[in-house]
Amino acid sequence: MDQNNPFLSPPTAARTFGFFVDGQWREGGEHFERASPGHGTPVTRTVRCSVDDLNAAVCAARNAFEDRRWSGLSGAGRGGVLLRAAEILRRRRDEIAYWEALENGKPIAQARGEIDHCIACFEVGAGAARMLHGDSFNSLGDDLFGMVLREPIGVVGLITPWNFPFLILCERVPFILASGCTMVVKPSEVTSATTLLLAEVLTEAGLPAGVYNVITGSGRVIGQALSEHPDVDMLSFTGSTAVGRSCVHAAADSNFKKLGLELGGKNPIIVFADSDLEDAADGAAFGISFNTGQCCVSSSRLIVERSVAAEFEKLLVEKMKKIRVGDPLDGATQVGAITTEAQNATILDYIARGKADGATLLTGGGAVDLGRGQYIAPTLFSGVSRDMAIARDEIFGPVLCSMHFDTVEDAIQLANDTVYGLAASVWTKNIDKALTVSRRVRAGRFWVNTIMAGGPEMPLGGFKQSGWGREAGIYGVEEYTQVKSVHVEIGKRTHWIA
Known part of the structure; x- marks a missing residue:
């Protein structure tokens, strides 16, 4: 072991976390205690949130989107927050890797490498925020000019799995933020700590309140309610194909929200x-x-x-x-x-x-x-x-x-x-x-001639029953936008009524 690193053994007592809504930490009643799969000892306690807690988080994200406190910033402004987040992650790398290894069971060396990848995701997201653009059509004749705008889709629900709690989170969050969206995140109940720690990081980086919200709890209660929520404009889910299929049904039965799905593989x-x-x-x-x-x-x-x-x-x-x-x-x-x-x-x-x-x-x-x-x-x-x-x-x-x-x-x-x-x-x-x-x-x-290589510049996603949509890179920013066509008439209108 690295004797210069303070994170060498499990904690003597489980760390208790609140949940994060509208820029504030909140406490709950019932908690879920997580034992380290590598050691068998309790390491974290997280809140079993209620559907009311989720509704409050969606409301906060909606308000933050509608008043344009985030989407109204320039790409450079959003990119600046993401770059500051990358620097804070670099400073807190070993700490975040420690909690990731404790809850998930993955080797600490791998966890540190994953945090490095996450830092790169925020850096790429910062650049993508500045590069996101639409298009123009100067081919409609002298009387008409066309523009194609990319606008943030709105409130995004993000459900992440237990196998890569922080890496999969960070392959999405900076790109969702780069697009101008706000979000509500539901991490796996057994690996929630690092998703909550990211709330600290983003707050310190200057992200406005209400843009990033975290609700903890079970998939059957909170995950299902998030996928069905009528005020969520898009849901990004990573997990099994079976649960992905249920997300499709939930979206169809609620508000036809857009879906991004990264599902199973063989x-x-x-x-x-x-x-x-x-x-x-x-x-x-x-x-x-x-x-x-x-x-x-x-x-x-x-x-x-x-x-x-x-x-x-x-x-x-x-x-x-x-x-x-x-x-x-x-x-x-x-x-x-x-x-x-x-x-x-x-x-x-x-x-x-x-x-x-x-x-x-x-x-x-x-x-x-x-x-x-x-x-x-x-x-x-x-x-x-x-x-x-x-x-x-x-x-x-x-x-x-x-x-x-x-x-x-x-x-x-x-x-x-x-x-x-x-x-x-x-x-x-x-x-x-x-x-x-x-x-x-x-x-x-x-x-x-390689395996699992590459960086966040490249898109991620699957064919067939492995999912819909793409994450990371400029594709991952565009995934969280919708396209609007704008037509501008030039000069005097030719009247329909003489």
């Missing part, structure tokens, strides 16, 4: 015989083990050319056995704890199903006993057929299933054989193969 990693196999093995091990596989873009389906499959799987097993599973607060840990007890049970159940269905377990395959907390070893199955549950369902854990192919067409067909289309990667030194596969595999994010 993402292929395609390895050709002509690739650098050691690089590809390292990429595959990282892609399934990062964030303990609790990652919507994790590469959970290995599709490897048959002629090198045995050799590649051997390399991969060697890599996966060296992965350091351990205490999230240990700086050397690469794979931390499974975030919730329910998810831990789900992953272990899928591993059992893989064995029962006849897949060959090559490494991992069970819990890791560290004396406290809940941990699962990175797991690799071979001999997997496309009809097995482990090949079709999003497990959301460190479980990789290997399937083999003979031709480029076979690889593409296997990669597309899923209801999802969130992410994919291909490993080859042949540019023709790389371009062919990247163009024909249906996924919103694609990596060639």
Whole structure:
């Protein structure tokens, strides 16, 4: 461990948080106590807010939008607040990473890296606020001039998941703010701390009251009410496809609010015989083990050319056995704890199903006993057929299933054989193969000879049942705007009535 860092062990008592509405911290009655999945000890207490609390937050966001205290600022003005937020995040990086690791169970080194990415999101958002623009049409003849305006959509409801509580928050918040919108955020009940800490950061950065509001509580109560709320103009939800489908119904049954959905994935990693196999093995091990596989873009389906499959799987097993599973607060840990007890049970159940269905377990395959907390070893199955549950369902854990192919067409067909289309990667030194596969595999994010690379300049989002819309970069700002056409008559009107 880094002995110069004060955040080395769990707190001696759980920290109590309020919730944040209209620039003020508020207290509630009933609280939810969260235990660290890596240590089993209580670390935070957050309010179980009521629907009345949510209504107050939506009202605050509506007032802040309508009086133009935020949307009426110039792009430079909004960008200045976002840049100051980035600097405050840089100063508080280790503190925020600490609470992220405690509640989520992810390794502290990974959490710090995620905060660095979040800082970049605010910096990119600041630039995007200044660059957002519409268009003009000087082609309507001498008597008419056309303009296309991009205007903020209004009040945004933002529901974030437990697997990347701060990263997914920050891949949205600065871009929503850059557009001029106001928002109400509902974090996962088990990982609310860092979303609440961002309220402190944004307030210090100069964000006006009412623009960023946080309501904590359960998805069934608060999340459902937010998705149904008639005064919310857009809902951004990240989570399972099943819950995303319920958001669609809620939007249709309320006010036809716009939706941004980043949902499930069962993402292929395609390895050709002509690739650098050691690089590809390292990429595959990282892609399934990062964030303990609790990652919507994790590469959970290995599709490897048959002629090198045995050799590649051997390399991969060697890599996966060296992965350091351990205490999230240990700086050397690469794979931390499974975030919730329910998810831990789900992953272990899928591993059992893989064995029962006849897949060959090559490494991992069970819990890791560290004396406290809940941990699962990175797991690799071979001999997997496309009809097995482990090949079709999003497990959301460190479980990789290997399937083999003979031709480029076979690889593409296997990669597309899923209801999802969130992410994919291909490993080859042949540019023709790389371009062919990247163009024909249906996924919103694609990596060639790398995995989970890139920055917030690039858009995020999925195809098929992996979601609607795009986040991050200028696309992510435009997502939270609506387009208005303006026609300006020039000169004397030709009268309809003589």
